[in-house]
Amino acid sequence: MAGKSNRIGVDLGGTKLAVGVVDSKGNIVGDSVTYDHVGLHEEEVLDRIERNIDRALSAAGTSRGDVSGVGVLFPGHIRWPDGVTLTTSNLPGFKNFPLREKMEARLGIPCLADNDANAQTLAEYRYGAGVGLDPMVFLTVSTGIGGGIIIDGKLYRGFTGTAGEFGHMIVDVSGGQRCTCGNYGCLMSLASGIVIPKAAERIAKRLAAEGACSDLPDGCHDFDALNGAMLAAGCADENELCKAVVQEYARYIGIGMYNVFQILNPRGIVLGGGLLNLPDFFFDEAMATCYNLAGKMMYDRMIIRRGLLGSRAAVIGAASLFEEGK
Incomplete structure (x- = not known):
């Protein structure tokens, strides 16, 4: 060769x-x-x-x-x-x-x-945002949620090769939407693209009960049609429902990153995937949630970066x- x-x-x-x-x-x-x-x-x-x-x-x-x-x-x-x-x-x-x-x-x-x-x-480790980070975790937030782990320059795959299924870590034991794996409360069932319609419908009911605006964004007339691009556009138009959905997603992703910090203690986490096209406050609030939960336990600050390579x-x-x- x-x-x-x-x-x-x-x-x-x-x-x-x-x-x-x-x-x-x-x-x-x-x-x-x-x-x-x-x-x-x-x-x-x-x-x-x-x-x-x-x-x-x-x-x-x-x-x-x-x-x-x-x-x-x-x-x-x-x-x-x-x-x-x-x-x-x-x-x-x-x-x-x-x-x-x-x-x-x-x-x-x-x-x-x-x-x-x-x-x-x-x-991302070799050519993107992960250059210089080792150990490193990549977390992709898109239609589903997955990821991978770099240790000493190599992918850590686990015993059967399926390590890095971060979407199936349980971040809400109270339940919520059922995941494709059959469990309730998985990160993927609460903060991925595939569950945007159900999450929005649930949050809209809560906002309505609180007397807040729960209207769908302009151009969207059905919860089942709501997607990441519409969420981003709605946030730009100051739509309260869209902002509430993105804030909830950011909180759950932040919880997920906190769990990764505690379990693996990587030098850094790189976030990628289609939902990183949401407004900047999604990334900022996810990062803030992680840091706030870690508090003084994070003696040396874990680096959190956006992926650079995209599609x-x-x-x-x-x-x-x-x-x-x-």
């Missing part, structure tokens, strides 16, 4: 399939993004991945012969390092499926497979799986 300067990152999501050719400096030099794998089964999805790899290579003006490795991200639990998928709610099939082995046989190129949050963690983190991180620990 000496002299082969490029790696390929594959971000296999529930709705989007993104492939990028990544150079030695972490730059995406050619990519291909499609949405036509939804509903397909395993081998058909692999057909789409292979097609997009060739398209991305063409866009980069290079070929498979100049690729040292391919990293594939899976939207669910996957066993490391053999790359066998365990569970996912985003794609049909893929139960105990040898994803790494199948892709390597198709491409004739060394492959690695991991979950998406681990790869985003590695990307590029997954593809760059997938390609970076081959650099882990270097």
